[in-house]
Amino acid sequence: MIQLLKKGEKPVLAHLNHDLRGKDSDDDENFCKKIAKKYGLEIETEKIKLTGSGIEEKARKARYEFLKKTRRKYNAKKILTAHHLNDNLETVLLNFIRGTGLNGITGIKEDRFERPLLNITKQEILNFLKKNKIQYRTDKSNINNKFSRNFIRNEIIPELKKINPNLEKTFTKNLDNFRKIQDFLDTQSPTSITVTEFKRLHPAIQTNTILKLIGTTEGISQKALEETRKLILSGKTGKNKNLGPIRIEIQYGKVIFNPTTPAFKTTFKILKKHPAKLSRKKTIFLNFDKIKNISNLEIRNPKDGDRLSPLGLNGSQKLQDLFTNKKIPQSMRTQIPIITFGKEILAAGWLAVAEKYKVTERTKQILK
Secondary structure, three states: OHHHHHOOOOOOEEEEEOOOOOHHHHHHHHHHHHHHHHOOOOEEEEEOOOOOOOHHHHHHHHHHHHHHHHHHHHOOOOEEOOOOHHHHHHHHHHHHHHOOOHHHHOOOOOOOEEOOOOOOOHHHHHHHHHHOOOOOOOOHHHHOOOOHHHHHHHHHHHHHHHHOOOHHHHHHHHHHHHHHHHHHHHHHOOOOOEHHHHHHOOHHHHHHHHHHHHOOOOOOOHHHHHHHHHHHHHOOOOOEEEEOOEEEEEEOOEEEEEEOOOOOOOOOOEEOOOOOOOOEOOEOOEEHHHHOOHHHEEEEOOOOOOEEOEOOOOOOEEHHHHHHHOOOOHHHHOOOOEEEEOOEEEEEOOOEEEHHHOOOOOOOOEEO
């Protein structure tokens, strides 16, 4: 930040308060506000409340959405984050332990975010701060080893450093080697494929081709990847499998990759006045008093066994039955966005809203 100021740049600071540590979380936010005030900079802050399981992942997604929203608001050129070398090391170890392909051990990927500290260790940053008497805050939740990343940071990496005190430097060299191998595989992997062409490829390139064509490694297990590889090798017309955001299908010797959900645009708007009509085409209204924060919501595809308690119906109903009653073709059902709140389904697209989250006369805030 100071380097940017010296260059005459005026960065906008951004801080998302996850409200997971009570007063400590508020103190972090106030600390950031003081920094902004000290240097005469704009700062964007927001406080959210996360519930349910998978808090770490929900917090990460909410954080990135908040940063992208802030960039749009200020028409900023780029987003800079403070990820450092040790963050990268933890990510690679976490992926490796959970099970991953080569792509998962090539480190934090280059994307729309820039990470200028990614080749600097945490200790180097701390040394700089102490030497220049710069105040900083420590997230106390980082010492809680119930979180996998914290356990790797606090327990596993110190043990590894007993074997190799220069672990970070060795990791950097290995990372470079892994990335070169991944780059080579990418150059050998085609951008479209037939079953016959797929069979001619080396198994490593077959696997990489699948990943390249679906466009992501997030949430893709090695087991699912291997099942997909074998499905394509079978060459049986009509065979299909969902892998991440893509449905892979064999059709007369061709391998078809289609999105499981089209790139539909879902927008949310909080209303403080009741609309004249609560029934509109491709629009739903939910009781926001019970949801409280948009980041608590998730949008996904329908899953087998999904149930909803729709308006005016006692008990729950299978989404499969709902689709049948609404005469939704089988081919279109995977394209219906399912809005969830924790383990509860709030709405099946614009087809049905859960009774519990309906808008009533007492509803103060409505989510459109």
